[in-house]
Amino acid sequence: MIEGEQSEWTTRRGQPELRTLAVRSFGLTDSGKVRSANEDHFLIAELTKAMHIERTSLPQASAQFGQERGRIFLVADGMGGHQGGQEASALAIASIEKFALNTLKWFFPLKGSETQTVADELQTALRQADATIVEEAAQRPELRGMGTTLTMAYSLDSELFVVHVGDSRAYVYRDGELHQVTQDHTLVAEMVKRGEVTPEKAAKHRLRHVITNVIGGAEEGVRVEAHKLDLQAGDRILLCTDGLTEMLSNDQIATVLATESDPEQACKRLVAQANEHGGCDNITVILAQFSDAE
Numbered sequence: 001m002i003e004g005e006q007s008e009w010t011t012r013r014g015q016p017e018l019r020t021l022a023v024r025s026f027g028l029t030d031s032g033k034v035r036s037a038n039e040d041h042f043l044i045a046e047l048t049k050a051m052h053i054e055r056t057s058l059p060q061a062s063a064q065f066g067q068e069r070g071r072i073f074l075v076a077d078g079m080g081g082h083q084g085g086q087e088a089s090a091l092a093i094a095s096i097e098k099f100a101l102n103t104l105k106w107f108f109p110l111k112g113s114e115t116q117t118v119a120d121e122l123q124t125a126l127r128q129a130d131a132t133i134v135e136e137a138a139q140r141p142e143l144r145g146m147g148t149t150l151t152m153a154y155s156l157d158s159e160l161f162v163v164h165v166g167d168s169r170a171y172v173y174r175d176g177e178l179h180q181v182t183q184d185h186t187l188v189a190e191m192v193k194r195g196e197v198t199p200e201k202a203a204k205h206r207l208r209h210v211i212t213n214v215i216g217g218a219e220e221g222v223r224v225e226a227h228k229l230d231l232q233a234g235d236r237i238l239l240c241t242d243g244l245t246e247m248l249s250n251d252q253i254a255t256v257l258a259t260e261s262d263p264e265q266a267c268k269r270l271v272a273q274a275n276e277h278g279g280c281d282n283i284t285v286i287l288a289q290f291s292d293a294e
Helices: 008-013 081-102 113-139 187-193 250-259 263-276
Strands: 021-030 040-052 063-079 150-156 159-165 169-174 177-180 225-230 236-240 283-292
Touching: 021 040, 021 063, 021 263, 040 081, 040 283, 063 081, 063 236, 063 283, 081 113, 081 150, 113 150, 113 159, 113 225, 150 169, 150 236, 150 283, 169 250, 177 250, 236 250, 250 263, 263 283
Parallel strands: none
Antiparallel strands: 021 283, 040 063, 063 150, 150 159, 159 225, 169 177, 169 236, 236 283
């Protein structure tokens, strides 16, 4: 879905009561077997409410933290040559971090219109990252045209927001099935939608790497795909760059998730298997596992 439209998950499941879920997560990036440099970057971050005590007559800690936690998961796959790709993906993550710290009103209850406000803010964060990269490239001619994919998931309680640009992906693994949440913003994906290429032929099409929508690039302006999902205990969220999905099919990814319950070990196995199947690109994976809070 583009520009904040609701995904089929929200439409199908209605508006369930929000629940607090515990989260375990891990992220891993690898240069692969072919590339000498790694242009991927990733981020796992926790947002907390904090109160710093300057002076008090009471015996207590100098810092106190609220129970509510927001979490950000992000993968970015840079493009534009070795230096440009690394710079673009790093700039995008730095821009998102700044936005989360200074702009995102993550700690307000997500009810009614506030839910759409969060989705709008996250899309704004990606547009600001786009403007940051274009501005940097304009000042440094050797980086002109650099860009990056960016796929981000933000969770609070049992709500998950996904914003996305490019051909990295977000998946939900639920009840033994792997569901792809995001769409690939590529020329071949558009050809599949128009019925010009079958999904089977698209997987090996010579133009499958031509991306039609990036953060940065030759000029400012980006289309942000957005989804809202309602999480359940037992759900796992997988974010990955195309270095994983080019080497492993969805069925192969699902098999690893079905047989490996620990997020760290699952990430390591996914990266190892991608390398065993060729490792033709940089490989980055994040896996977040949600369960009932104690």
